[in-house]
Amino acid sequence: MAAVDLSTHPGHLARRLQQAHYLLWNTMVSEEITSPQFAVLNALVAEPGLDQRTVGERVGLDRSTIAEVISRLSRRGLLDKVRDPQDGRRFLLRLTDEGMRTHRKLTVRTARMNQVFLAPLSAEEQAMFFDLIQRVSDAAEGLRNPVEPLASSKA
Amino acid sequence: MAAVDLSTHPGHLARRLQQAHYLLWNTMVSEEITSPQFAVLNALVAEPGLDQRTVGERVGLDRSTIAEVISRLSRRGLLDKVRDPQDGRRFLLRLTDEGMRTHRKLTVRTARMNQVFLAPLSAEEQAMFFDLIQRVSDAAEGLRNPVEPLASSKA
DNA sequence: AAGAAATAATCAGTGTGCTGATTAATTGAA
DNA sequence: TTCAATTAATCAGCACACTGATTATTTCTT
Numbered sequence: 001m002a003a004v005d006l007s008t009h010p011g012h013l014a015r016r017l018q019q020a021h022y023l024l025w026n027t028m029v030s031e032e033i034t035s036p037q038f039a040v041l042n043a044l045v046a047e048p049g050l051d052q053r054t055v056g057e058r059v060g061l062d063r064s065t066i067a068e069v070i071s072r073l074s075r076r077g078l079l080d081k082v083r084d085p086q087d088g089r090r091f092l093l094r095l096t097d098e099g100m101r102t103h104r105k106l107t108v109r110t111a112r113m114n115q116v117f118l119a120p121l122s123a124e125e126q127a128m129f130f131d132l133i134q135r136v137s138d139a140a141e142g143l144r145n146p147v148e149p150l151a152s153s154k155a
Numbered sequence: 156m157a158a159v160d161l162s163t164h165p166g167h168l169a170r171r172l173q174q175a176h177y178l179l180w181n182t183m184v185s186e187e188i189t190s191p192q193f194a195v196l197n198a199l200v201a202e203p204g205l206d207q208r209t210v211g212e213r214v215g216l217d218r219s220t221i222a223e224v225i226s227r228l229s230r231r232g233l234l235d236k237v238r239d240p241q242d243g244r245r246f247l248l249r250l251t252d253e254g255m256r257t258h259r260k261l262t263v264r265t266a267r268m269n270q271v272f273l274a275p276l277s278a279e280e281q282a283m284f285f286d287l288i289q290r291v292s293d294a295a296e297g298l299r300n301p302v303e304p305l306a307s308s309k310a
Numbered sequence: 311a312a313g314a315a316a317t318a319a320t321c322a323g324t325g326t327g328c329t330g331a332t333t334a335a336t337t338g339a340a
Numbered sequence: 341t342t343c344a345a346t347t348a349a350t351c352a353g354c355a356c357a358c359t360g361a362t363t364a365t366t367t368c369t370t
Contacts, residue, residue: 003201004262006214010272011176011190013288015326016215018173020295021166022328035166036356046158053318059161060171065357067320072355089318089365107159117165120294125287132276132284133168139275140175170356177358191326208348220327222350227325244335244348 010136021117028113029106032076036061038110040069041103044079044095051090078102165291176272183268184261187231191216193265195224196258199234199250206245233257 006012025035033041039059044050050058056066070093073079078099084090095103118126161167180190188196194214199205205213211221225248228234233254239245250258273281 002259002262003197004265006194006197007289008285009265009269010284011173011180011269012194012215013285013292014169014172014176015191016292017288018166018169019215019327020292021169024295024298025166026328034355036170039161039167042158042161051318060167060174061356062358063319064321064359065355068356087318087366091319104157107157110159110164114164114166116298117291117295120290121287128283129165129287129291130163130168132280132287133172134162135275136272136284137168137171137175140179140272143179143271174357181358189325206348216326217328218349219329219351220325223326242336242348246349 024113024117028116029109033102033106036065036069037073038103038106040066040073041078041095041099041106044093045100045103048094049092051084051092053090055093073099179268179272183271184264188257188261191220191224192228193258193261195221195228196233196250196254196261199248200255200258203249204247206239206247208245210248228254 021035029035029038036059040055040061043055043058047058052066052070053063055070056063059066061069070079070081074081077096080094080096081091082094084092118129121129176190184190184193191214195210195216198210198213202213207221207225208218210225211218214221216224225234225236229236232251235249235251236246237249239247273284276284
């Protein structure tokens with residue numbers, strides 16, 4: 001009888017939280033555009049003309065995943081890919097008018113959904129919620145991308 | 156420029172948290188067994204002989220996903236599927252000795268990983284972290300499985 | 311200028327996660 | 341008791357997410 005209580009396992013909680021969010025997104029925001037897709041649209045509204053890799057960095061998606069997400073958005077006519085004339089390896093990404101419209105529409109609905117999602121928490125608790133999750137995520141990310149010591153002894 | 160700050164979007168934060176956890180799991184716990192797979196092993200340690208659907212319910216995975224996870228665990232010889240003689244629709248699931256050993260080994264490593272993952276938070280903050288995430292997840296789940304009003308007007 | 315190193319994107323392979331449709335078995339009701 | 345409803349599992353299809361390998365292009369070095 002060595003079973004463990006998963007409700008104190010942050011990984012399990014993170015997965016449940018994402019599931020809950022996924023459900024709410026589907027009912028309150030969009031069934032076509034997913035949350036990661038919206039994040040990509042949003043990144044390109046903020047910085048039009050980014051390349052694929054950088055968009056991935058902005059929204060936290062790896063090279064393979066970002067490629068698929070972008071290919072879907074492109075297939076639906078929400079963004080354009082153009083070869084960078086300065087650097088033939090890159091594709092420059094830019095929202096279409098349709099992409100802009102979609103982003104605008106979803107921004108409103110997303111705000112409404114976030115309100116519903118966070119409604120069980122008071123304003124102070126919401127701030128705590130953001131802060132705690134961010135600190136844990138940042139720290140874990142830091143563990144994997146260790147800061148190079150100055151005057152490195154690598155050589 | 157109507158771009159939004161994703162760091163105040165709980166869905167985005169949930170995704171980042173899960174990614175961070177995934178990375179740490181891979182380096183500190185196992186590259187073969189995933190966190191959902193461990194959750195299934197754990198459920199079957201607690202309650203041997205459960206059927207597939209119920210295991211899914213215990214760990215929070217839908218019918219399709221739990222089927223795939225179980226088929227992988229079964230392929231690796233970590234659990235056995237046997238038709239329920241009482242109800243021919245069900246398969247009863249039970250860990251093999253190898254499955255038991257694996258669960259025991261990963262339990263130790265998982266505990267270590269959780270410590271590292273939560274290290275940036277004080278003990279009080281950790282308690283807060285669990286409580287806030289759980290409340291938000293539970294509330295969102297409740298939205299999707301609405302409690303049938305008593306003396307329902309369904310008919 | 312030529313070759314080596316680095317970089318952006320793609321591809322192959324695996325795993326999680328969801329919905330809607332189907333199949334097989336059981337249960338419930340006329 | 342037979343037929344309808346329910347239920348467990350599977351299947352098809354889509355989307356996210358990661359790693360390792362490959363390809364094309366650029367940059368750096370000599």
